[in-house]
Amino acid sequence: MTRSITLGQYIPGQSFIHRLNPRLKILILVLILVLLFLLETFGALLASLAAALAMFALAGIPFSYLMRGLRPIFYIALFALIIYFFFTSGGVVLLRIGFITVESEGVEQGLFIVARLVVLVLFSLLVTLTTTPLSLTHGMGYFLKPLRYAGLPTEEVAMIMAVALRFIPTLMEESQRLMRAQLARGADFETGSIFRKAGNMVPLIVPLFVSAFRRADELALAMEARGYRIGARRTRMHEDIITLKDWGALALVLVLVALVWAFSL
């Protein structure tokens, strides 16, 4: 059971998108998001949707992941559509129900906003599906580096994140073991109201916390024994190399942004 725990939503692969440098991948994502907000025409938006779908195919990500990723925004999209359809006026009246009218301007804008939202989520999803949580953490850590000059211990924060990622499966295993132990003692995690259920979780959460603190204590000792020192300079086994391909991808996106801006596509 615990073997199937996946961290984050990473899907292993060897595609070009998988191997893109995580730092640049994040930067490119930000640029693409900017690009999406600059777009003004349906044609350009459809082109970007096609591009997103093509990249999913290139990364070898099954279609089901794509749908699952879009599910959380379904209600937001629906809500936006309703608001735009019924409350934006202008253009030709398409439908009249009593005093409520649906006008062409509203339909157009609503569809545009929702389409933009979908493409935006798709691109973000692509990044989280093709990058390990650890790489993402390191990538984000890189952009936080300037905060170091403001006195924020960014390297240490990155280490904390990495250790947390390492211990998620271990603590999941432990919570399952604790749950079985408490079930054997007659605990009930299934029935009752939501408050009752929450109350019943206490005998699970308290020992889990105690054990997590004990683990943290031992881990700190082990890290110290292996020469870890806060504030000391460290190197990394896997260098964060930015290749020509990475720069190429970045350049391409920059050109696209410039084109969209220049010709207000």
Next chain:
Amino acid sequence: MAAQPSTIIEAKDVDFYYPGGEDADSPALSGINLTVNQGEYVALVGPNGSGKTTFLKLLNALLIPTHGQVLVKGISTAVESTLPEVRRVCGMIFQNPDNQLVATTVEEDIAFGLENLALPPEEIRNRVFKTAALLGLEKLLSQPPHLLSGGEKQRVAIAGVLVMEPECILMDEPTAMLDPAGRRDVLNTVRELNRNRNIAVIHVTHFPEEAAGTDRVVILNEGKLAADGASAEVMTDLQFLHGLGLQGTTAVELAALLRQDSFPLPPQILYNRELVDSLCSLGQNS
């Protein structure tokens, strides 16, 4: 052969009090003098609370003696600036394999110590791959630690220490949480490193069989050195062991009972094999 094996660890009149401990007057360790040479395999034995783990932590500079000093290759553990070198020379393996692996993959965990030394990535990779090959961990390199068995986790921890090219490995009950197969794996690995690479080992253990398999046994009791000698001598002194609440190996315990029943067995029986051989020869003679 070198005439004089060089000293790796030297503890001189070491006292240790836990700061802010419950009984500040009673030391966790007192008056410890101990020297460990290159390539020695030492078992550290004693009842619970006798100070074994505390002593081990003193050797790795996780704790600093209250009085006296600990020298690792002549370097005092109390000096802040040489800490990285002390910890490189003396690597430590803990009891719980889960709580000493830091990174999300095996290879990055083995690399952790080298990363702390801020070595160039190229060299880190070379050394990690070499060490992994030595311990037969090549196939596990990209695995996350939680998918490994207990024995594998402990071998990864050993690799993480070995990659630092240590001269002494400190082990705090490394097999206590493992199944028999994992235990055998870990013990064989350490044995080989000790023999082939001349790495000294200090091994805290509650298993009489593990202690009997070493060159030298040191017994701690209530924070004091109670015995220090060849394992064949210390581990066969059953009266002494029982007096401290410790046990001998199965063969030693059985041999003692057989002697009570007036079987004329030789005094230095340590292993099951020896006991069986002696009994067989007794049977043939009578």
